[in-house]
Amino acid sequence: MAYWLIKSEPNKWSWAMQVKAGAKGTFWNGVRNHTAKQNLMAMKKGEEAFFYHSNEGKEIVGIVKVIKTYYPDDSDPTGKFGMCDFAAVKPLKTPVTLEAIKADERLKSMMLVNNSRLSVQPVTDAEWKLICKLGGI
DNA sequence: GCCAACGTTGGC
DNA sequence: GCCAACGTTGGC
Numbered sequence: 001m002a003y004w005l006i007k008s009e010p011n012k013w014s015w016a017m018q019v020k021a022g023a024k025g026t027f028w029n030g031v032r033n034h035t036a037k038q039n040l041m042a043m044k045k046g047e048e049a050f051f052y053h054s055n056e057g058k059e060i061v062g063i064v065k066v067i068k069t070y071y072p073d074d075s076d077p078t079g080k081f082g083m084c085d086f087a088a089v090k091p092l093k094t095p096v097t098l099e100a101i102k103a104d105e106r107l108k109s110m111m112l113v114n115n116s117r118l119s120v121q122p123v124t125d126a127e128w129k130l131i132c133k134l135g136g137i
Numbered sequence: 138g139c140c141a142a143c144g145t146t147g148g149c
Numbered sequence: 150g151c152c153a154a155c156g157t158t159g160g161c
């Protein structure tokens with residue numbers, strides 16, 4: 001069971017909108033990078049991911065799960081990229097900020113810190129557990 | 138197939 | 150709003 005982290009700009013697609021989409025969830029696209037695409041393709045149904053707000057907030061605000069694995073994005077004219085569907089699982093009681101992640105020795109190797117531009121990232125078991133704890137769940 | 142130029146992302 | 154980091158493009 002792998003864990004992931006997906007990023008979204010709140011003014012484009014926020015956690016609130018994700019929650020509103022409910023249990024049946026909604027597609028998550030916007031990938032325009034092959035590393036991110038590889039990660040998306042590696043996701044399996046039922047796997048969980050952190051939902052991160054970039055630019056505004058810069059914090060992990062909730063957990064989503066994969067409800068539909070990678071499929072082509074019809075709206076992409078190049079046909080190169082696809083998307084997955086996610087549904088909101090639960091919010092973190094306390095959002096975990098980028099600042100807090102950077103400040104924690106154990107989270108310094110996270111891709112979020114070292115490769116902030118990648119929009120879909122793997123998260124290790126240890127990182128997942130720690131961030132859940134920091135988030136109050 | 139290399140590499141310079143350009144565009145985009147995202148933290149500050 | 151600025152700029153550094155990264156990916157992509159296109160000329161050679």
